[in-house]
Amino acid sequence: MASSTAVIGLGSMGYGIAQSVLRGGHTTYGYDINPDSEARFRSEGGSGGALGDIAGALDAVVVVVLNAEQTEAVLFGTDGVVPKLKPGAVVLTCATVPPAFAREMSARCGQAGVHYLDAPISGGSVKAAQGQLSIMASGTSEAFAAAKPVLDATAETVFELGDAAGAGSAMKAVNQLLAGVHIAAMAEALTFGMTQGVEPEQFLEVISKCAGSSWMLENRAPHIIAGDYAPHSSVDIWPKDLGIVLDIAKSARFGAPLTAAALQQFLAASGSGLGGEDDAAVAKVYARNAGLRLPGDA
Template sequence: MRIGFIGLGVMGAPMARHLADAGHQIVTVLNRSPLPAGLDAAIVGSSAEVARQSEVVITMLPDTPDVERVLVGQQGVIEGIAPGTLVIDMSSISPIATARLADTLRKSGAGYLDAPVSGGEVGAKAASLTIMVGGPKAEFEAALPLFSKLGKNITLIGERNGAGQICKIANQIIVALNIEAVAEALVFASKAGCDPATVRTALMGGFAASRVLEVHGERMIARAFAPGFRIRLHQKDLGLALESARALGVSLPNTATAQELMNACSAVDGGAEADHSSLVRALERLSGHQLSTEGV
């Protein structure tokens, strides 16, 4: 199959490589990212041309405006799409914009799935992503062989477009609040005079155990803030959560707090590009205490 893949960044590059390794021909347009090493792909001049040469078009882009530009902007996918082509947006964007984009593309005869992912760069490289899908069941089943090359936990959340994005927002709320909880607990224990590494080890054997405590707790102690998932991207996702909550009349007080802590991290030079586990640094500044000097 000829697959158009637009967005060969940290996540998109290994995802496209998995599809190429499975025997699919990748067609792409180069914007901000160069062609990744080891990826055999046909390079064309525009997103419209990607659509003309592809049976399926996948986008993996940073934010809502990027997806809108690539899909329905000048020389966008919509200008080259043929009836029956399936568009799969695997970015994490606004569910409201997703529904609007799906409606626009369907009027051109295309299919549309929103299929945001969780698992970060590690999951993208290991083809172990969690994939949350919104859209018609028939289109989901048609895309399932492709999804199976990218992830392990693949779920059709609902048959309306935007359902996948709603699930991804819920995921990002849980992850952010877990990061905040782990950071608070470790800063508290450390300032009280306990070794945070020992506290983390003890907690991993109890009900407080979590993947965030395991992975990001270790990052916080080791000061290992090279980005797996950047603060600025989690800021964006929590912004989508709060925007959607306002529209729905839902109160998300702890999500708002996590967003403010990420805002505080982002205000420090380079903080927006650090891993989201670096949220702990905002709490450290408020407490006048750093967990560890390891790695500094």
């Protein structure tokens, strides 16, 4: 059944989500602080109109912004969308946020008669554009039912993790712990290999077929080899996401030393002016400290 959906946040992930919802045959609106992204989406078939004018007709709102603060502003800020939605509409929030924040947003949406699906995403910009994301979702059965058209259009796998918000965000924190550590470990291993005469191309060719490989290694090492740090997922994502992991760990009195070590490398990269580059640029921290030249270095 066709629905009317707004995607708020047309970054590398949100744009692909909007494309996938549109391709699924749904009336789709795209909104972003960058007007060029909005115009591009409309040129590809997205519907036009101010969010405040069309919000009352929406069946679903997908929020794909950076963090909890931006998510709350979109939902309940000065021009927040939730008070404008019709009863029974559903909000899906995709940013990495603390589970307690997801539970708070769910409660506030419920007070407004709006369903809430805690729906963090994984898979990268390519899978977002292909409608093949993994979505770690939790919420009421009514929220899942209302979100089904969006989920069908955007996800290869939907993990239904519980009937209350927060469980999806908890699982995303687990995923981000691993993903961040794996990127940093890939960068460390690749540059360590260079000190022993192992070229980055050879590193990828061999290790991707060995037990030391990971999805992040296979996905990010090619960026380093190409010397291409155009951001698919930026360095500055990781101080936020790994910071959330460590905040949760602290509240649980759980030691997470590998997460803390990876966080320090991303902070070093960001502090070196690399925050807007692809997160594979964390390798530049290792290379600089070891006096190495990565592919593409002048």
